[in-house]
Amino acid sequence: MRYHKEGHRPLIFTAVIMLLVLAAIQNGLPVLTLPALVVCIGLYAFILNFFRHPERPIPTQDERIIYAPADGKILVMEETDEPEFLQERRVQVSIFMSPLNVHVNRYPTSGKIIYSKYHPGKFLLAWDPKSSLDNERTTVVLENNWGRVLVRQIAGYVARRIICYAETGDMAQQGEEMGFIKFGSRVDLFLPRNAELCVKLQDVVVGNQTIIARLAEPGQ
Numbered sequence: 666m667r668y669h670k671e672g673h674r675p676l677i678f679t680a681v682i683m684l685l686v687l688a689a690i691q692n693g694l695p696v697l698t699l700p701a702l703v704v705c706i707g708l709y710a711f712i713l714n715f716f717r718h719p720e721r722p723i724p725t726q727d728e729r730i731i732y733a734p735a736d737g738k739i740l741v742m743e744e745t746d747e748p749e750f751l752q753e754r755r756v757q758v759s760i761f762m763s764p765l766n767v768h769v770n771r772y773p774t775s776g777k778i779i780y781s782k783y784h785p786g787k788f789l790l791a792w793d794p795k796s797s798l799d800n801e802r803t804t805v806v807l808e809n810n811w812g813r814v815l816v817r818q819i820a821g822y823v824a825r826r827i828i829c830y831a832e833t834g835d836m837a838q839q840g841e842e843m844g845f846i847k848f849g850s851r852v853d854l855f856l857p858r859n860a861e862l863c864v865k866l867q868d869v870v871v872g873n874q875t876i877i878a879r880l881a882e883p884g885q
Contacts (some may be wrong), residue, residue, distance in 0.1 A: 667718040671845045673827055679712055710763075715847075718769055721873035723840040726775070728809045731878040733870040734773045734816055735852040736841065737762040742866055747855045750780050750806055751815055755855040756862070758877055760870060762850050770829075770852055771872050772819055774880075775807035775839040781831040803829040803844065807837055811880040815855035818846055840873050851857070857881065 683705040690701045723732055741759035746752075762768055783803045800821040806813055818827050831837065831846035846852075856862075859881040864870060870877070 666744060666794055671716065671847070675847075676716065677708075678713060679709060683709065715764060715768065716828035717767060719767060719801065720767065721769075721771070721840070721871075722837055723873045726839055728775050729811050729880045730876055731773045731814065731854065731856065731880065732771070732840065733760065733875040733877050734854065735760050735762055735768070735770050735870075736766040737852075737870060739864055739866055739868045739870060740851075741853075742862070742864075744786075744858060745790040747815060748876045749804055749815075751813065751855060754858055755815070756858055756860060757880075758854045758856065758864070760852045760854075762846070762852070763827070764836065766816050767872060768846050768850070769842060770816075770844045770846065772807065772837040772839055772843050772875065773784040773816060774807055774809060774811075774814055774837075776814070778805060778831050778833055778837050779808045779813070779835045780806035781829065783827070783829065790822070790875065796798065797835045803827050803831075805843065808882070812857050812883060814880075815853075816843065817853040817855070818844055819853060820846065854878075 687698065687701055687705060691698050737760040739758065740761045741757055742758055744754060745757050747755045785801055803818045805816045807816070818829060820827050826847045827844065828846070831843055854877060856878050857880060859879065860878040862878050863876045
């Protein structure tokens, strides 16, 4: 199993802290060494699991197809206004990632990155409707022959750091890494209103594997 580069420092730091704690317990209360060791192993296994980075080749390269940008569960599907960049009615599809999900975020389609911006903000629960515009977040807009797709990474109550590799002007390749969010979070997609949705509320989706929607022909 591969582990994401964003986990290297946290994993080393956690290991050092755990070794120091175990050494202190061994010197002070040796009877607690075994229980403390079990707890440390369990906690470290959880952190290792969080930073896992499985190989996820997409089944078919197709700009018309919108693949899931993250693992998780569909918690929002609705038509709404997108005021930050697109400034029009869009279909919003939101994926909630629990701490047990893979937290690598990927480009749902290929295209030119015409907008990429980080916004500091609050840390409301990821399923709170206000989190899309009030929480710490990064917004990325991709443009190709089928139109524009907005992807928004949102920090949750636990997640306190968003990593985004998208740079305005770059070309994004469908399925490649867009970023990473640490410890529970959410990713929003804002799709054209005439997109053909392929998922429903409460569906569990897999990044780079589950088809979220198919874009309509331009002008339809």
